[in-house]
Amino acid sequence: MLRRAIDLFNEQGYDGTSMGDLARELGFSKSAIYHHVPSKTHLLSQALDEALDGLTEVLDEASREVPGATAYDRLRRAVRLSVAVLVDHQPAVTLLLRVRGNSEVEVAALRRRRDLDARFAALVREAVEEGSLRSDVPPALVSRLLFGMVNSLVEWHRPGGAVDAGQLSDAITTIAFDGLALGRGSSGHQS
Amino acid sequence: MLRRAIDLFNEQGYDGTSMGDLARELGFSKSAIYHHVPSKTHLLSQALDEALDGLTEVLDEASREVPGATAYDRLRRAVRLSVAVLVDHQPAVTLLLRVRGNSEVEVAALRRRRDLDARFAALVREAVEEGSLRSDVPPALVSRLLFGMVNSLVEWHRPGGAVDAGQLSDAITTIAFDGLALGRGSSGHQS
Structure with missing residues (x-):
């Protein structure tokens, strides 16, 4: 999970990456992401x-x-x-x-x-x-x-x-x- | 003018800089900037x-x-x-x-x-x-x-x-x- 988040931060910038982007990337729904990732x-x-x-x-x-x-x-x-x-x-x-x-x-x-x-x-x-x-x-x-x-x-x-x-x-x-x-x-x- | 535009691009990123930001930085109004700068x-x-x-x-x-x-x-x-x-x-x-x-x-x-x-x-x-x-x-x-x-x-x-x-x-x-x-x-x- 951390791997894919790091890749995403590098591709589109940390500031340019939203929790919604992370959810999509990690295959979670936008409401489920917070159960898996406390925060960006x-x-x-x-x-x-x-x-x-x-x-x-x-x-x-x-x-x-x-x-x-x-x-x-x-x-x-x-x-x-x-x-x-x-x-x-x-x-x-x-x-x-x-x-x-x-x-x-x-x-x-x-x-x-x-x-x-x-x-x-x-x-x-x-x-x-x-x-x-x-x-x-x-x-x-x-x-x-x-x-x-x-x-x-x-x-x-x-x-x-x-x-x-x-x-x-x-x-x-x-x-x-x-x-x-x-x-x-x-x-x-x-x- | 180019100097200050370059500094601004470096500080906040080219993609993160709007023509409005440039106008403010260069001391033009938002409507006047296009008379001085054809485009970003x-x-x-x-x-x-x-x-x-x-x-x-x-x-x-x-x-x-x-x-x-x-x-x-x-x-x-x-x-x-x-x-x-x-x-x-x-x-x-x-x-x-x-x-x-x-x-x-x-x-x-x-x-x-x-x-x-x-x-x-x-x-x-x-x-x-x-x-x-x-x-x-x-x-x-x-x-x-x-x-x-x-x-x-x-x-x-x-x-x-x-x-x-x-x-x-x-x-x-x-x-x-x-x-x-x-x-x-x-x-x-x-x-």
Whole structure:
């Protein structure tokens, strides 16, 4: 039920979707829909939590101290796992990226997004301080641009299409890190 | 007049903006607006052309054969100039990136956008064939991801803010190309 509601929100916009539209889509009568769905806001909240919980787990997982792992390893892992979350939860993440703060639920989601951005930027800073990441691009800008590249895939990635999640992760981490990692850029280079 | 119409379209959506809204915004009465603006579509068309003409000039300029310039130089220049167009025409480009093909004007704009994507992907392929760009990421994917990173700036770049256009161009070309350029990655690297 949540799947179909998310698709509908993405197709015609959350604000442009009425409970009547939802009822039709879900096969309920207009009077029966409220027995199944407490409110449109409730569905939006569940959808945004799906995306935000996935990305929070990524940062929890990537931030965990692992013996022998560097800040660079943690950052690279965070990017790789983020791509996987975007691909696995593409409709929910698409909805999240369109949120503009038009309601309490949206404002709360934007707050969680900002927290995630800050945690990600902290990972970038740690890798810079460790000396494994170039320091000539400000960490906040690095994290915006990396997520710009990662998030863009919701615009054009088609599940089951020519490019799978593994190729996407490889492409993004390769482009991003062979540019960012000091002294690591040689792996993909031919002389 | 076009400026304020574009801002209004970006704030409340093109479909969500009426001629009455435009009249209020532009300081005309509802009956006078049609003497000044033939139609809402006309303004949309002008706005999308502004963005598309800018990007077309970039590709014309970058594609020009210059003695001594390689395909890699042309591609790097195309990325750098595209960032400048996005910054200079941010409201018009923002509108362009939201176009979904809901009308004849939008379909025509999407067609022009696809042509530009194809020309850009051709520049990527030439650089791969020349041997100056890594060949392990498919050119079509490279061009989508690069433009994902470039286009993301319409979401967060604030004119007159902490980051200026030059820093943005530098950051994007550095991240992108020190990862993409075979044998060129060493400039930003410390051992």
